[in-house]
Amino acid sequence: MQSFDTLSPPFDRLTHDEAEGLKRCTDIGYFRPGQPIVSQGQSSKYLHVLIKGVVEVREGASLHAVLGPGDTFDARAVVHNEAGEDFVAAEETLCFLLPRDHILKLVHQNQAFAAFFYAELSQKLDALAAPLDTRGMDSVLSTRIRNVRYGAAVFVNGGDSLEQAAHAMLDADIDALYVNDDDRVGVVTGLKLTRASVIQRLPLNTPVREIAQFEVVSIDADDLVVDALLIMTRCNKRRIAVRADGSYIGVLRDLDILGLFAGNSQLIPGRIARATSIEDLSKAAHDIQEQVEGLHRQGVRIDVIGSITSDLNNRLHAKLFEIVAPPSIREAGCLMLMGSEGRGEQTVRTDQDNGLLLRHAVPQADLEAFRAAFSRALETFGFPLCPGNIMVGNPVWSQPLDGFLGQLRSWVQAADGDAAMNLSIFADAVAVAGDANVLRQAKDALVARLQGETRLLAQVAKLIDLFPTSDVGVLGTVFATIGLRQNRIDLKREGTFPLIHGVRVLSLEHDTLAGSTSQRVQALVARGALDENFGKEITSALLIFMNLRLGAQIEAGRRGVINADAIVDAAAMTTVDRDMLRDALRIVRRFRELIRLRYNLGSV
Amino acid sequence: MLRRLQRLVDRTRLADPRYTFLFDPEPPDEVVALDCETTGLNPRQDEIITIAAIRIQGKRILTSQPFEAVAQTKRKSHPEAIKVHRLLDADVQNGRPMREILPDLLHFIGSRPIVGYYTDFDVRMIDRYLGNFLKIRLPNRRIDVSSLYYKCKYGDAPDHVMIDLSFAAILQDLKIPQLAQHDAFNDALMTAMAYVQLHDMLRRGVRIARNRAGAVSDLGIGA
Known part of the structure; x- marks a missing residue:
C-alpha cells in the first residue's frame, strides 16, 4: 500500500x-x-x-x-x-x-x-556483526579468479623425467606442473609423482607424460570464485587450472580460496621472515595493505584488524631494521614505533612515526647512513614521511638514551604545547626491534617525571581541544536551509583524536600506558580511574569512528585520493551508520567534558 | 448559495433515510482525502476503477485506516487510461460492483469535507453512481488543494505571473516526495500531505515564495 x-x-x-x-x-x-x-x-x-x-x-x-x-x-x-x-x-x-x-x-x-x-553502542555493534559476516562471504564469492592469489603456471616437457619434474616443483615451491606434450597440455601433481615413484616404483627416469593427466579441468581468470568452488565440488578436484586467452596461467587450489575467506594474514609473517632484501619486504608491505581491505570487506571487527595489521607492521619494521641497520646499531639500538602503530591501532597507514634509542653512542657515520636508508625504505613501502618529522631521520628521535632523557626533562620543564605534543607521541611508543629495555627505562622516567606535575598534565590534556569540535550539524542546518544538505564530519579530529588523547592523558597519570586505547581503558577502569560503563562506551565509540574511517579511507584509496583525515559526509551515510555516529559523537562530547573538569582546563 | 439550496433539495430527495448522516454538521477539524482512478476523463461515460480515501484528523493523516476499493467496470479501459493507472481489465475483474462499494465509502466519508486535487471531477464521477442509488449528489463540502495552493502562492500575484497549478508543481514547492503516481491510494496520500501543509501555512499566513523556491530546487543538489 x-x-x-x-x-x-x-x-x-x-x-x-x-x-x-x-x-x-x-x-x-x-x-x-x-x-x-x-x-x-x-x-x-x-x-x-x-x-x-x-x-x-x-x-x-x-x-x-x-x-x-x-x-x-x-x-x-x-x-x-x-x-x-x-x-x-x-x-x-x-x-x-x-x-x-x-x-x-x-x-x-x-x-x-x-x-x-x-542505547549501548557495544550492544548495537554485536547485534550488527552477524549480517556483516554474510556480506563478507558474498563479496569473497564474487571475487574474480584473477584477483585471487593462485599458484604460478610452471611447464615441463612430456619427455622430462619424473626426477626433473620433482625438482621443478621443489624449485618453484608448488605442487602441480603443466606438462607440454606435442599439441596437448596435461597436469602432473606432487601426489601423482609420489605415487608413481613410491607406490608403483616407476624408475625416476620415466617420462612424466606417462603419469600426466591430460583431461584438464580449468576455469577462466575472469570467472568468479563461486564458479571455481562449484567446479571443484562437481569434479571432486582440490585444484583446477586457470586459463586466460587460451593458455594456462596458473593453478588454483582450494586452499587459495580458503585463504580468501580467512584472510591470508597467516602467510605474511612467513613472507617477512624469508625476506632477504628490501625488495622482498616491499612485496610483503603491499600484502599487509591489501589484507586490511580484505579483512574489512569480510566484516572483521576493526580492533582485530588493527591488532593483526600492527603485529604485521611490527614484524616488517623489525625485519627492515635487521636488513638496514649496521652491526653497531643492531647491538646498541632499540627501534620504537609510536602513534597508532605504537598503540596497535593502525589500519590504513598514514605516516611514519618511529624512532631509535641507543644504549650508548655509535659511530656518527653509521647513524646517519641508517637514518636515511631506513626512512627511504619505508617510504617505498608506502609509509609516507611524517609531516611532523617524528622519525628516525630526525636526530631528536634517534639518539642515545642519556640525550633522550635530557630531552624528556626539558620538555617537562617547558610544559608548552609542543612539549605536550611530543610527550603524547612518546607515550605511545613500543619497542619492535633491538633491546626493549632501553625504551622501558625512558618510559619509566617519563611516568616518574609526570607524577604530581599537574600543570604539565593539564598542558597535555589541553591538546584534547586541539581541534575545536564544530557543533555537529550547525553547518548542516545552514546548508539545509539553502537546500544544500551536507554534513561533513572529520572522523579523526572530532572523533578518534579526542578519545585517544583523553585516554592517553589519563593513562599517563595512572601509569596504564601499555597497549591499545581499549586496553588502556580497561586498565583505567580496573584502577577505578574511569567508570566501567563509560569506559565501555568510549571503547565502542572509538570502534565506530575507526570503522567508518577505514571504510572512507579504503573508498578514497580506490578513487586514488589520499583521505588521511577521513572526512565523511553524514548525509550520504546509511541511517544505521548515522545513528551510531550520532551516539558516538555524543560520547566524545561527554568525555571532553570529563577531561576538562578533571584537569581544570578552564584555568590553564 | 446555490450549493446550499442544492443541499436542502437533496436532503428532501434522499431516497434512503439511513444516509441522513451525510447531512450532519461537519465534525470539527476532520476531512477526507479522496482520489478515484477512472477508465477515462469523461464523467458521463467513463467509470470508476479504484477509489481510495484517507481521513485526516487535525494534523494527522490516518494512513492506518484507509479506504480502498476496486470497482467492476462494464466499459473497457481506454488504452491511454491504462497507461496512466496501469490497471488492466483483468485486474479489474476482481472488483466489486459500485452499489456495494458506495455504502462503505459513504460511511467512511460521513459528513466530512472532501479534499482532493481537482475534487470536482472525482465527486462528479461518484455522483453519477449516487444518482441511481440515493437520488442525490454528494452533499459534502469540497476543498481543492490546487485552490489552497493558489492562495498560498499566487494570492497576491501581479497579472503577468505564469501560474502553474500542476500536481507536480505543488509537490515540488511543498517538497513532498513523489510516490508512484496514479495509484488511487498514493494520489490520495500525496493530496493529504499537501493539504495538511497548505492548511497550516494558510492558517499561519505563510506564503510560498515564487521564483526563489524554483531556483533552489533547480540547483539539483540537496536532499
Missing part, C-alpha cells in the same frame, strides 16, 4: 510480514516549523521516520544534529522511555508515526532490528 520505505535501514531488517504489519498501524503526522516533536527526558508514543522536512536535534541551546528524510528518531524515547535530546521541526515536516507498542514487539522478536534501538 503506502510507499513506506521498508528497504532502508533499520526497516530492511524486518520480514515482509513484519513490515506489512507495521504499515497497517502507521499514521502520518504533520509538524509546523518550531514545533517540538519529542522533548528531552520524555517518552514518546511513536517512533518518527522523517518523510519530508528538517528536524533539529538540540540539547539546551546547542544544536547537535540535523535530521532529514529517512532519518529516525528517537529510539531512546521509545525504548528507554527517555529522549536523549529535544527534537524540533525546523521546516514544515511530515513523519511516519510508528506506534511505540508495535515497535517494542518487533524489538523483542527481531534481533537485527532490535540492534538499532539499543
Whole structure:
C-alpha cells in the first residue's frame, strides 16, 4: 500500500510480514516549523521516520544534529522511555508515526532490528556483526579468479623425467606442473609423482607424460570464485587450472580460496621472515595493505584488524631494521614505533612515526647512513614521511638514551604545547626491534617525571581541544536551509583524536600506558580511574569512528585520493551508520567534558 | 448559495433515510482525502476503477485506516487510461460492483469535507453512481488543494505571473516526495500531505515564495 520505505535501514531488517504489519498501524503526522516533536527526558508514543522536512536535534541551546528524510528518531524515547535530546521541526515536516507498542514487539522478536534501538553502542555493534559476516562471504564469492592469489603456471616437457619434474616443483615451491606434450597440455601433481615413484616404483627416469593427466579441468581468470568452488565440488578436484586467452596461467587450489575467506594474514609473517632484501619486504608491505581491505570487506571487527595489521607492521619494521641497520646499531639500538602503530591501532597507514634509542653512542657515520636508508625504505613501502618529522631521520628521535632523557626533562620543564605534543607521541611508543629495555627505562622516567606535575598534565590534556569540535550539524542546518544538505564530519579530529588523547592523558597519570586505547581503558577502569560503563562506551565509540574511517579511507584509496583525515559526509551515510555516529559523537562530547573538569582546563 | 439550496433539495430527495448522516454538521477539524482512478476523463461515460480515501484528523493523516476499493467496470479501459493507472481489465475483474462499494465509502466519508486535487471531477464521477442509488449528489463540502495552493502562492500575484497549478508543481514547492503516481491510494496520500501543509501555512499566513523556491530546487543538489 503506502510507499513506506521498508528497504532502508533499520526497516530492511524486518520480514515482509513484519513490515506489512507495521504499515497497517502507521499514521502520518504533520509538524509546523518550531514545533517540538519529542522533548528531552520524555517518552514518546511513536517512533518518527522523517518523510519530508528538517528536524533539529538540540540539547539546551546547542544544536547537535540535523535530521532529514529517512532519518529516525528517537529510539531512546521509545525504548528507554527517555529522549536523549529535544527534537524540533525546523521546516514544515511530515513523519511516519510508528506506534511505540508495535515497535517494542518487533524489538523483542527481531534481533537485527532490535540492534538499532539499543542505547549501548557495544550492544548495537554485536547485534550488527552477524549480517556483516554474510556480506563478507558474498563479496569473497564474487571475487574474480584473477584477483585471487593462485599458484604460478610452471611447464615441463612430456619427455622430462619424473626426477626433473620433482625438482621443478621443489624449485618453484608448488605442487602441480603443466606438462607440454606435442599439441596437448596435461597436469602432473606432487601426489601423482609420489605415487608413481613410491607406490608403483616407476624408475625416476620415466617420462612424466606417462603419469600426466591430460583431461584438464580449468576455469577462466575472469570467472568468479563461486564458479571455481562449484567446479571443484562437481569434479571432486582440490585444484583446477586457470586459463586466460587460451593458455594456462596458473593453478588454483582450494586452499587459495580458503585463504580468501580467512584472510591470508597467516602467510605474511612467513613472507617477512624469508625476506632477504628490501625488495622482498616491499612485496610483503603491499600484502599487509591489501589484507586490511580484505579483512574489512569480510566484516572483521576493526580492533582485530588493527591488532593483526600492527603485529604485521611490527614484524616488517623489525625485519627492515635487521636488513638496514649496521652491526653497531643492531647491538646498541632499540627501534620504537609510536602513534597508532605504537598503540596497535593502525589500519590504513598514514605516516611514519618511529624512532631509535641507543644504549650508548655509535659511530656518527653509521647513524646517519641508517637514518636515511631506513626512512627511504619505508617510504617505498608506502609509509609516507611524517609531516611532523617524528622519525628516525630526525636526530631528536634517534639518539642515545642519556640525550633522550635530557630531552624528556626539558620538555617537562617547558610544559608548552609542543612539549605536550611530543610527550603524547612518546607515550605511545613500543619497542619492535633491538633491546626493549632501553625504551622501558625512558618510559619509566617519563611516568616518574609526570607524577604530581599537574600543570604539565593539564598542558597535555589541553591538546584534547586541539581541534575545536564544530557543533555537529550547525553547518548542516545552514546548508539545509539553502537546500544544500551536507554534513561533513572529520572522523579523526572530532572523533578518534579526542578519545585517544583523553585516554592517553589519563593513562599517563595512572601509569596504564601499555597497549591499545581499549586496553588502556580497561586498565583505567580496573584502577577505578574511569567508570566501567563509560569506559565501555568510549571503547565502542572509538570502534565506530575507526570503522567508518577505514571504510572512507579504503573508498578514497580506490578513487586514488589520499583521505588521511577521513572526512565523511553524514548525509550520504546509511541511517544505521548515522545513528551510531550520532551516539558516538555524543560520547566524545561527554568525555571532553570529563577531561576538562578533571584537569581544570578552564584555568590553564 | 446555490450549493446550499442544492443541499436542502437533496436532503428532501434522499431516497434512503439511513444516509441522513451525510447531512450532519461537519465534525470539527476532520476531512477526507479522496482520489478515484477512472477508465477515462469523461464523467458521463467513463467509470470508476479504484477509489481510495484517507481521513485526516487535525494534523494527522490516518494512513492506518484507509479506504480502498476496486470497482467492476462494464466499459473497457481506454488504452491511454491504462497507461496512466496501469490497471488492466483483468485486474479489474476482481472488483466489486459500485452499489456495494458506495455504502462503505459513504460511511467512511460521513459528513466530512472532501479534499482532493481537482475534487470536482472525482465527486462528479461518484455522483453519477449516487444518482441511481440515493437520488442525490454528494452533499459534502469540497476543498481543492490546487485552490489552497493558489492562495498560498499566487494570492497576491501581479497579472503577468505564469501560474502553474500542476500536481507536480505543488509537490515540488511543498517538497513532498513523489510516490508512484496514479495509484488511487498514493494520489490520495500525496493530496493529504499537501493539504495538511497548505492548511497550516494558510492558517499561519505563510506564503510560498515564487521564483526563489524554483531556483533552489533547480540547483539539483540537496536532499
